[in-house]
Amino acid sequence: MFESLTDRLGGALKSITGQAKLTEENIKGTVREVRMALLEADVALPVVKAFTDQVKERAIGSDVLQSLNPGQAFLKIVQDELQSVMGEANESLNLSAQPPVVVLMAGLQGAGKTTTVAKLAKYLAEREKKKVMVVSADVYRPAAIKQLETLAGEVNALFHPSSVEQKPIDIANAAIDAAKRAQADVLLVDTAGRLAVDEQMMAEIQALHAAINPTETLFVVDAMTGQDAANTAKAFNDALPLTGVVLTxxxxxxxxxxxxxxxxxxxxxxxxxxxxxxxxxLEPFHPDRVASRILDMGDILTLIEEAERKIDKSKADKLAKKIQKGKGFDLEDFLDQIQQMKNMGGLTGMLDKLPGMGNLGAMGKQTDAAEKQFKQMESIIFSMTPDERRFPDKINGSRKKRIANGSGTQIQDINRLLKQHKQMQKMMKKVTAKGGMKKMMRAMGGMGGPGGMGGPGGGMPPGGMPPMMR
Incomplete structure (x- = not known):
């Protein structure tokens, strides 16, 4: 995420952060480089100007020039201003209104609106413990109604049926009545998109908004459209009282x-x-965490929250006890570790949130190769019998041939997997012996550096990451 901006800003800030003394001249030079980095990242010109003016004004002040570590003080100003541009803190949905809380979703066609409705329904159900109903008021695209019905089934949300013969206002009003009867906490209303902003579209969504008076009106926009995303958001904001934006x-x-x-x-x-x-x-947008990621300081808090949600703690405890009892780490356990890491967004998703991983773009080929290797490992283990997974030492030449044929791999791939498993097995024994795992995690928690694991919000709790990444 934001790799090119991270690289460009990193290059601009590298020369100044290590300096023991800053002058007005080298601050101005760095601010010029930061301005170019932001413009190349397709940040809107008024935003670039306001941002760089504020950074320069604060940096030339006595706080930086008289600081014991002026380079780090300058970096802190850049981080603060990045955070300020994006908003001081995460602003959550207003779910305290009389239920059903109506959330109207607006946006252009192709921005991912319908998918976002399903993601938001799942988020509200799982993290906010809300009963959610969804409805499609898109009468121009029959496939949109069917798509939302399918997605609602996947995320276990209530679905209110609609058809292209109905008017959007009638659909929404009927859905509100149905949500009340079903005692739903939240109703998410999907609306029609267009390929571009037009008068008919705006008039229709304005009328819909006036008729149902939603608590939240969210604009869904494709982040990859860059500066155009901000301009389109402004057009919708001028027409509707938006309460927030979702970047897809x-x-x-x-x-x-x-x-x-x-x-x-x-x-x-x-x-x-x-x-x-x-x-x-779908993640809540935390400006402080995103600013930290942009400056290659990682996002440990989000990583921890993901681990808390996605890692099966009962399995982790069971595995730790099993190893402590000397029963070994078999290929079933190995497979489980791979799958838990996939649940955390895979290798790339995890590295992106770790400090110092801003050169992930340059590492792209290596991380892609690692992801492919994990998939291959899964295929190989899935091609084994339960007995072979529990007792890998039984896998002889003829079994390796059968496993290779079943997984579409070569015998050397089987040998590599078995060797990696052996190494993993040794490591697991070492780290679990005499509280080694806790010591290791404490050491990780003490890693320093700005925004590192020892920085604000840092520290990785025991059990926070799968053992294969510890």
């Missing part, structure tokens, strides 16, 4: 222009960002 496809946005521009241009907070195609790939 943020995982594919290497530039970061939309994330840095939308709040400043519209005055409305970014409340969520979509980080992938899966229905659980």
């Amino acid at each position: 496809k943020a995982d594919g946005d290497a530039r970061g222009g939309a994330a840095l521009s939308v709040r400043h241009i519209t005055g409305k907070p970014i409340k969520f960002m979509g980080m992938g195609e899966k229905t659980d790939a």
Whole structure:
């Protein structure tokens, strides 16, 4: 996420952060480089100007020039101003209104609106413990209604049926009545999108908004459209009383222009960002954490929260006890570790949130190769019998041939997997002996550096990451 912006800002800030003394001249030179980095990241010009003016004004002040570590003080100013541009803190949905809380979703066609409705329904059900109903008021695209019905089934949300013969206002009013009868806490209303902003579209959604008076009106926008995302958001904000923005496809946005521009241009907070195609790939937008990621300081808090939600603690405890009893770490356990890491967004998703991983773009080929290797490992283990998984030493030449044929791999791939498992087995014995795992995690928690694991919000709790990544 935002790899090119991270690289460019990193290059601009590298020369200044290590300096023991700063002058007005080298501050101005660095600010010029920061300005170019932001413009190349497709950040809107008014945002770039306001940002760099504020950084320069604060940096030339006595706080930086008289600081014991002026380079770090300058970096802190850049981080603070990045955070300020995107909003001081996450602004959550207003769920305290009389139920059903109506949330109207607006946006252009292709921004991922319908998928976002399903993601938000899952988020509200799982993390906010709300009963959610969804409805499609898109009468121009029959496939949209069917798509939402399918997604509602996947995320276990209530679905209110609608048809292209109905008027959007009638659909929404009927859905509100149905949500009341079903005692739903939240009703998410999907609306029609267009390929571009037009008068008919705006008039229709304005009338719908006036008729149902939603508690929240969220604008869904594709982050990869960069500065255009901010401009489109402004057009919708001028027509509707938006309460927030959802950035979709943020995982594919290497530039970061939309994330840095939308709040400043519209005055409305970014409340969520979509980080992938899966229905659980929606994160609350925390400006401080995103600023930290952009400056390659990692996002340990989000990583910990993901671990808390996605790692099966009972399995982790069971595995630790099993190893402590000397029963060994078999291939079933190995497979389980791979799958838990996949649940955390895979290797790339995890590295992206660790400090010092801003060169992930340059590492792309290596991480892609590692992801492929994990998939291959899964295929190999799935091709084994339960007995072979529990007792890998039984796997002889003829068994290796059968496993290779079943998994579409070569015998050397089987040998490599068995060797890696042996190494993993030794490591697991070492770290679990005499509280070694806890010592290791404490050591990780003490890692220093700005925004590192020992920085603000840092520290990785025991059990916070799968053992294969510890």
